[in-house]
Amino acid sequence: MYQRLPDRTGDQSLVREINLSLIMNRLWEHSPISRAALAEMTGLNKSTVSSLINELIEHGFVREVGLLSHGIGRPSRQLELNPEAGFIVSAEVGVDFIAVLCANFAAEVIWQHREPTHGQADRQTIMSRAISLMQEAAARGRDPAVGRTAMLGLALGLPGMVEQTTGTLLLAPNLGWEDVPVCDLLTPEFPDVPVFVDNEANLAALGESFFGAAQGYHEILYVSAGVGVGGAMVSGGQIFRGTTGFAGEFGHMTIDPNGPVCGCGNRGCWETLVSPAALFRHIRDAAAQQSTRLEQMTGGNWDAFTVPLVVEAADAGDPVALEALAQVGRDLGIGIASLLNALNPDLVLLGGTLSQAHAHLLPVIRAEVARRALRWVVRAAAIERGQYGLNASLMGGVARVYQTILAQPGTISR
Template sequence: MVDRGRLFHVKHVIALDVGGTGMKAALVGADTTLLHEARRPTERERGPEAVVAAILDFAAELREIGERRFGGPPLAAGVGVPGVLDEDRGVAVFAANLGWSDVPLRALLTERLGGIPVALGHDVRMGGLAEGRIGAGEGARRFLFVSVGTGIAGAIGIDGRIDPGAHGSSGEIGHIVVRPGGTACGCGQSGCLETLASAAAVGRAWADASGDPAADAADCAKAVRSGDPRASAVWGEMVGALADGLVTGLTLLDPGVLIVGGGLAEAGETLFAPLRTAVEERLTFQQLPRIVPAALGDTAGCLGAGLLAWDRLSTEVTA
């Protein structure tokens, strides 16, 4: 991060990565350098109006920092948010964990930030954009990014860009049904990948198996490494379900690289070694892609939002 003293005439954009409980933000240079980083709570406990106000206030604060430290206002802004989006209209259609619906977020930010171009994108797709363009998938023409955390979601990358889908909801691999008739999912289906292979699902299963209600997925991974057969059984169920879901994605999309991120990926080869084997065992005519961990950590969302802002700016210039 570059944030030393007072710098002048540094072109930059605002990048905001809005999560369920917190926001990460950055001022991003044209070479993707993080010139300044900050974090704030979303204040979702105060309701959706407070969340929107917190986003607008944070963005305005970042604009002021950019003007003061880098010699001028940001050229554009990119914002990644969870839930269902209408990217063409710049509307956050719905997000259960933030409690909002039909928020014209791009228009609100454009007004608050003095009319600069603003791009709105899905938070996981923003992480995928960064990983695919400058992270673990750099140079790949086609990639699939899958974030395995509290939930499971993905991003489909083609030629350095993310495909949002016709209705703004592409990449929802967590809601592929891998165990028909299985555990009920919040989406209304049963047996979704997310109910079996997310970090939250592994944590619940290990808490039950171990008898420790406070146990989580990281504890399960640690127990796997120590040779605990109960943990190995839980982990094996997760790996099998995840491989089934990923093979569906690979069959449909034929990516050259499969990038796995999110909290569960922090288990390293405890996850990746059996996962690569399980995926390969399930393939028939499909080509096995490289299966790699995400490389950018929790900066991926901000970097992706920054890339989206620079992309939006270049589109405005050439339009």
């Protein structure tokens, strides 16, 4: 996050903030729930819980949703987080697309949009369009009729290294961007709104952990295989960032020292072997030796290849498509095996564009990992597809804002 929240001392306001966070988290995990049950669950006395709940209701974060009778005594009034407490805007600028969504406080999508950016190499044009779409998302999210007027936060995922203290994109090799003050571009357009800028894989991993396929897991490895390969670790619900904040650049592990040149300047980086471009390269090389139905499907236009098209050919039994997917799956498995040995997660999630081919890739990945990783770490780790697919980073942006509100509800104005 580009804005640093003020340091807090151990005074009454800090205790109140901790207790508000405790209440908000229990409501998120267990609602609908009564005040009495919250008091029992948190260990706070009933008067403190009632006071905190009244404050949260006044600020619109919590609402009463009816009575529950247990058959003995007075019915208890049930509480839940208010879906209309406000809205969150989340965006992603990828190598060849812009995606934006708006969600309410229940993480329900109100509106979303995705468009290609082919040929728009100019950074200013892309950022201007992204900001315009974020503004449209905010307009769609604001609905006074249901009381949803507050923009609770804005998050943007980018395919590169983001300095967390300033929100500056230091390097995005596949975009060709360097030293872009992203937060400085966003804050004048969205004044008084908390703004978060992060690596897209970090956000995707957080989104899957918070809302998606990784719920209930503690140590999560997320691999996003698209134009580049991004990666992230979530441990105990928090993104693992490393000393300087740039942990997770798994795509730039050297797998083949004599391999293709990577956008980062190195040779044989993992992402040069496990991207859609690598998949299409295998197909073109094989098509020189044998026929493939992909030639008929594309009219011989190699630029018309897409991952879903390759999956369609593989599903129909095309040997060239099947072998190309198998080769990429093996290369994915080689890298994931090394990461399993190093990080020992209990879940590996495959995301990004290549996850559209998960039915063909995951069995190969699992087999390769079983051959190469230590059997003790293999036994502990499930390897699955992410729930949110191409929307994972967007949902992660929602999670990033949501997580901050749950942790520090008193700092968010409505």
